[in-house]
Amino acid sequence: MNKEVDINELLKELSLSEKIGQLQQLASQFYIKDSEGELTGPLKDLGISEEKIWVSGSVLGVKDAEEARRIQDKYLDKSSTKIPLLFMADIIHGYRTIFPIPLAIGCTWNLDNAVLCGQVSAKEAALSGVHVTFSPMVDLVRDPRWGRVMESTGEDTYLNSVFGKAFVEGYQGDLSSNYNIASCVKHFAAYGAVEAGREYNTVDLSDRQLKEYYLPSYKASIDEGAKMVMTSFNTIHGVPASGSKYLMQDILRDNFQFDGVVISDWGAVGELQVHGVAADDEEVAEKAISAGVDVEMMTSCYINNLENLVKEGRVQEELIDEAVLRILQLKKDLGLFSDPYRGMDGDKAKQMFMCNEHKEAVRKVARESIVLLKNDNVLPLSKDKKIAVIGPKGDSTDLLGGWSWQGRKEKITTLKENLINEIGNNLISYAKGCDVNGHDESGFEEAVNVAKEADVVILALGESSEMSGEGGSRAYIGLPGVQERLAEEILRLNKPTVVLLFSGRPLEITNLSKKAPAIIEAWFPGTEGGSAITEVLYGDFNPSGRLTTSFPYATGQIPVYYNSYNTGRPKTANTAETRYVSQFIDIPNEPLYPFGYGLSYTQFQYKDFTLSSDKMTKDDKITASVTVKNIGDRKGTETVQFYIRDLVGSTVRPVKELKGFKRIELEPQEESKVEFVITEEMLRYYNIDCELVSEPGDFHAMVGCNSADTYTKKFTLL
Structure with a gap:
């Protein structure tokens, strides 16, 4: 076969069982025999026969190019169709050379960094036998209790x-x-809105919220060509996503015009039965294929039931044909008919892993992702x-961080x-103090004694x-274990102290923020x-990261x-002493650190905010x-943020919405004029009839260094 293969003609040559096989994705271990040459373990767990392995269409999670080549070789030898396998994997923020987590990449506010992450990740992954990555994750997340906020x-x-589009550009070109x-955009749809931030939990959104806040990022990535x-x-509207015609047909196919x-997700088709919308595997298969799921990952409802469902007339074979054609088209787009071993090169992969070019790319993004939250004249440090x-x-x-399954911790150079390496062994002392999690405080005494002998303390928590x-x-997103107790002991020494946080989410650090002189x-x-x-600590790089997720006060x-x-009873300066307003009586309404926030080792002044009309x-x-x-004495990068508020709408509108941003680098005493263009399209929203429109009326344009610190001008849409 070659890249000129006619997939419609190829489809005609396939039996129904061979077509259904293309819809099945299995993990790599299904193709790797145990020490006795058997595949019985994974086969038994999934309830499929060995013959069905050799008609399946794609593989999940090969470990390297050599394994991918062996599996492809064996598959093409045993397969009746000779259609090459697709190899897919979770390459989320790097393959072997690992970038900061996506949440951190977002905090760079630099789209080129997402492109760079995609390019480097794709290169290392492709050389290792991967054809498709399950990224970007573009779920809107407002609840940092959810572990996947890091993605x-x-x-x-x-x-x-805009970040979703940039990741797609980087991976795919x-x-x-x-x-x-x-690239594979996920998770469709609104997975970031799970109740209580609990994994795999229920989502219950109005259609307006879904369309206005959650769907646009998926559409942007699809429009970029994912x-x-x-x-x-x-679930959405009470229906699990993998069985939802509303999501897959009405929105994805008809509205977004997605033809890929x-x-x-792993096991999600079979879980329709667990959710309680299907009585058995047959009904699961019928509902999922009818909704529009083309590939079933790691359950066997399709491969064991679709053939009978077609014979019984419960599923039209045309539905299966359409799904198979989309899969064949992807294989053709990737050139697998011409070269089933596309890109696989284990020796070259090893040369690329952790090479200087890739490490410098990672270091660049890491520098820009670091957010300075507080600094009372402690930073930068003197050497x-x-x-x-x-x-x-x-x-x-x-x-x-999570999803770095190909990373190598043994290759990491620690902070200490x-x-x-930066200032010499004689100026650095170390005490662990405690574990990340646990209740053992026996290391506190040593930590305090070590801290007493130092000029400056770095608390790495x-x-x-x-x-x-x-x-x-x-459920509780403070520092785990006894780390905060350790911090309290060290902070009692009143030494210049930098709290350095490593996390996959914004943490609850209100007490620390009151006591610590500096926080990163x-x-x-x-x-x-x-x-x-280290570069940031010593001022060799001026921190420029800005939060893309609020740090909660509690x-x-x-x-x-x-x-x-805004609510009907907002808490304002005029109502601060009133009980009957929307407020907590024990904490502020505002977050500890707001969206867009971040400090620098210099200061920026905003002036002369004007509108052309x-x-x-x-x-x-x-x-x-x-x-x-x-206005400071160091070169620095400022992220200028532009927000708009619709003052009166047919439905309630947010107090502000980000509509643009620009990163500018300025030398000491240098100034720059920054412009944003307001268009009618920027003023659209889903009105009372759930139609995307703009409405005449008054608006506020706001510009500033973060979402809570802005300057405002009023304008009117006639």
């Missing part, structure tokens, strides 16, 4: 949309290069000061080791990688995290996000401009 780029629809891989979409585990492949590194993350190789990611939901959020910064953090405040509704028609545009000046 998102935050709480804003617009930001998630135009697929003309063997270094490109196809080849696949993955269904989510949750839809794949279920002649004696440093005490205290805490369980100070000499830890656990810097990669990087500091020693946070989560383990397993505390976020899939299955990593947490480093997230899980990836392969080169230790060196990137866990009980969640969800807390910047673009909320205070009135516009639907055919007009208004230019908003502001001058930003670096």
